[in-house]
Amino acid sequence: xxxxxxxxxxxxxxxxxxxxxxxxxxxxxxxxxxxxxxxxxxxxxxxxxxxxxxxxxxxxxxxxxxxxxxxxxxxxxxxxxxxxxxxxxxxxxxxxxxxxxxxxxxxxxxxxxxxxxxxxxxxxxxxxxxxxxxxxxxxxxxxxxxxxxxxxxxxxxxxxxxxxxxxxxxxxxxxxxxxxxxxxxxxxxxxxxxxxxxxxxxxxxxxxxxxxxxxxxxxxxxxxxxxxxxxxxxxxxxxxxxxxxxxxxxxxxxxxxxxxx
Amino acid sequence: xxxxxxxxxxxxxxxxxxxxxxxxxxxxxxxxxxxxxxxxxxxxxxxxxxxxxxxxxxxxxxxxxxxxxxxxxxxxxxxxxxxxxxxxxxxxxxxxxxxxxxxxxxxxxxxxxxxxxxxxxxxxxxxxxxxxxxxxxxxxxxxxxxxxxxxxxxxxxxxxxxxxxxxxxxxxxxxxxxxxxxxxxxxxxxxxxxxxxxxxxxxxxxxxxxxxxxxxxxxxxxxxxxxxxxxxxxxxxxxxxxxxxxxxxxxxxxxxxxxxxxxxxxxx
Numbered sequence: 170x171x172x173x174x175x176x177x178x179x180x181x182x183x184x185x186x187x188x189x190x191x192x193x194x195x196x197x198x199x200x201x202x203x204x205x206x207x208x209x210x211x212x213x214x215x216x217x218x219x220x221x222x223x224x225x226x227x228x229x230x231x232x233x234x235x236x237x238x239x240x241x242x243x244x245x246x247x248x249x250x251x252x253x254x255x256x257x258x259x260x261x262x263x264x265x266x267x268x269x270x271x272x273x274x275x276x277x278x279x280x281x282x283x284x285x286x287x288x289x290x291x292x293x294x295x296x297x298x299x300x301x302x303x304x305x306x307x308x309x310x311x312x313x314x315x316x317x318x319x320x321x322x323x324x325x326x327x328x329x330x331x332x333x334x335x336x337x338x339x340x341x342x343x344x345x346x347x348x349x350x351x352x353x354x355x356x357x358x359x360x361x362x363x364x365x366x367x368x369x370x371x372x373x374x375x376x377x378x379x380x381x382x383x384x385x386x387x388x389x390x391x392x393x394x395x396x397x398x399x400x401x402x403x404x405x406x407x408x409x410x411x412x413x414x415x416x417x418x419x420x421x422x423x424x425x426x427x428x429x430x
Numbered sequence: 431x432x433x434x435x436x437x438x439x440x441x442x443x444x445x446x447x448x449x450x451x452x453x454x455x456x457x458x459x460x461x462x463x464x465x466x467x468x469x470x471x472x473x474x475x476x477x478x479x480x481x482x483x484x485x486x487x488x489x490x491x492x493x494x495x496x497x498x499x500x501x502x503x504x505x506x507x508x509x510x511x512x513x514x515x516x517x518x519x520x521x522x523x524x525x526x527x528x529x530x531x532x533x534x535x536x537x538x539x540x541x542x543x544x545x546x547x548x549x550x551x552x553x554x555x556x557x558x559x560x561x562x563x564x565x566x567x568x569x570x571x572x573x574x575x576x577x578x579x580x581x582x583x584x585x586x587x588x589x590x591x592x593x594x595x596x597x598x599x600x601x602x603x604x605x606x607x608x609x610x611x612x613x614x615x616x617x618x619x620x621x622x623x624x625x626x627x628x629x630x631x632x633x634x635x636x637x638x639x640x641x642x643x644x645x646x647x648x649x650x651x652x653x654x655x656x657x658x659x660x661x662x663x664x665x666x667x668x669x670x671x672x673x674x675x676x677x678x679x680x681x682x683x684x685x686x687x688x689x690x691x692x693x694x695x696x697x698x
Contacts, residue, residue: 196609204616207625214630215477218487222473223480347458354462357469365476 172280175272179281187285198289205242205293208234208360224364229392232301233362236391237384239294240321241356244328246287251278252335252349259339264425275333275418307391316395320387320403327382327407331356333414340421359384375399379406437533438541445545453553460554463502464561470498471566487629493656494627496569499562500652501624506555507547508587508647512539513611516598521605525693536686540591547587571655578664579655585671586647592678593618593643599682602689623649643674 187194209231216227225233255278258264267274308314335349342348359380363371374381382403390396449456478484478491489497519525528535562568571579597614601607619625621644628636628649639645650667653659659667 190604190606192604193606193609196613198609200609200612200616204612207616207620210620211625214626217632218630219477219483220481221477223476347455350455350458351462354465357465360469361473365472367472370472 172272172276175277176280176283179283180285183283183285197286201286201289202293205238205290208238209297222362222365225362228301228304229388230362231297232305232392233384233388235294235297235301236317236321236388237294237359238290239298240324240328240383240387242287242290242292242294243325244287244332245284245290247283248279248329248332249287250282250284251332252339254278254282255336256339256346268425274422275336275415278336279329302391305392313391313394316400317387317391320382320390320400323403323407324383324387326411327379330407330411330414333418334410337414337417337421340425356380356383362389376402376406379403379410382407438537441533441538441541442545442548445542446548447545449546449549453549456550456554459506460557463506463558464565466502467495467498467562467566471495487627488658489627489629492567492569495566496562496656497627497652499559499566499568500655501648503555503559503562504583504586504648504651505624506550506558507583508590510543510587510591510594512543512591512594513598513601513607513614515539516595517601517605517607517611520601520693529690529693536595536682539595540588543591571657575654575657578661579651582651582654582664582668582671585668585675586651588675589643589671589678590618590647592675592682595682596678596685599685599689602692618644618647621645622647623652627652643678646671646674 187197212227212230212234215221216230221227222230255264258267267277270277302309331352335352338348355378358366358374363374363381363385366374371381386399386403390400474491474494478486484490486494516525519528528538531538559568563570570576593614597607597610600610604610621639621642623645628639628645631639646667650659654664654667
């Protein structure tokens with residue numbers, strides 16, 4: 170409950186700081202929406218000039234992209250600032266003060282790191298998904314849609330565990346920004362349905378670094394129906410990822426020496 | 431004149447030294463850039479296989495992969511974040527010290543950026559080029575086109591510099607320009623043909639785009655590398671690049687003078 174209060178407080182603070190520069194706030198939100206419309210635009214260009222991605226029609230592919238934008242919007246809204254904030258605090262040597270707060274340190278950062286810009290993206294994602302669901306005549310009152318929502322949560326949890334992992338590693342490695350950018354490159358692999366990759370690569374993206382849970386699984390379960398095997402595989406690998414990340418975080422906390430630098 | 435030369439040379443050196451400090455980041459970029467190429471490779475491999483055409487919009491699959499590889503190289507060398515530096519300098523107020531120096535502000539930024547790119551060329555571009563040639567079968571352009579490509583690449587660099595500089599100037603009025611900077615990045619990225627060659631766009635769009643400077647930053651430069659143009663066409667591209675540079679440079683100087691008068695150095 171108090172974490173929820175923490176979250177609403179951080180949200181209000183962040184909003185008022187963004188609104189201090191109103192012109193920038195408006196242009197920034199616009200640019201975020203515009204940036205997200207680039208990928209459906211690319212899809213339209215591809216489908217106008219070619220037969221497109223095997224197995225996916227234009228509307229289905231836009232549903233896929235909308236799902237990815239939705240999940241990454243949520244990630245930018247709620248998660249992305251977690252590692253950046255922690256990295257800053259470590260570098261400034263001010264991380265210690267969070268250790269003596271009457272909160273769990275990880276949960277404190279998880280609930281107080283808000284980035285308003287992500288809301289614009291989440292919204293764009295919802296618009297794209299809604300549009301393509303109407304086009305494809307898909308109902309929200311269906312089992313598939315329920316599975317879809319569930320898988321979006323799984324995808325979000327995967328993003329969360331990645332952020333925790335980055336945060337934990339930033340205690341152990343000095344140049345952690347580079348790590349962040351490496352992770353985002355790997356996430357780029359989720360931009361297209363995993364079916365386009367070879368078998369070995371597909372295995373890698375499903376089980377080892379399950380970025381496919383952020384786009385392919387939710388979208389294809391909504392469009393093509395549930396594939397039990399992949400869903401169970403995804404759940405197992407995401408839980409494993411989450412477990413490892415939190416474990417590494419605890420390790421990092423024990424090692425933390427407050428040296429700054 | 432000699433004095434001026436030494437001043438700018440020192441800017442280049444300063445940029446080079448700064449980039450040495452960030453060499454780790456540069457190397458990470460080198461390692462992650464091929465991931466992009468891998469994604470494009472798989473995507474278009476699937477699309478070409480499915481569509482069953484050998485040439486789509488003037489590109490065979492290998493040519494398209496080369497397109498993306500050269501596009502990444504252009505990103506390495508042309509990319510400029512002067513608008514970000516300018517925003518910082520205006521907001522923090524340390525632009526004052528920049529202005530007190532006996533050196534032209536635009537010129538010093540330009541040469542500083544060149545200094546930054548020098549190391550990129552050595553430890554990022556050349557290794558990436560080798561990776562692209564060895565693993566992605568990117569073909570090496572003939573010597574004449576290679577040379578022309580470098581000239582066009584340099585002009586693209588100057589062109590992009592002025593676009594970024596103009597965007598940076600808005601900071602004098604708006605203070606916080608993260609949104610506009612992002613817009614600039616999206617426009618330059620997409621309209622220069624970084625995601626897909628411009629020949630995939632509809633006819634009418636290509637016509638509009640040809641009146642904008644963006645495609646001269648990337649699309650045509652890549653096509654020169656891919657030897658898609660005759661020498662006359664190459665000269666035409668370079669001529670248009672030059673015209674855009676002159677227009678944007680004049681505009682930049684004009685707006686800069688106004689911004690200079692406006693600037694109070696108060697910071698935020």
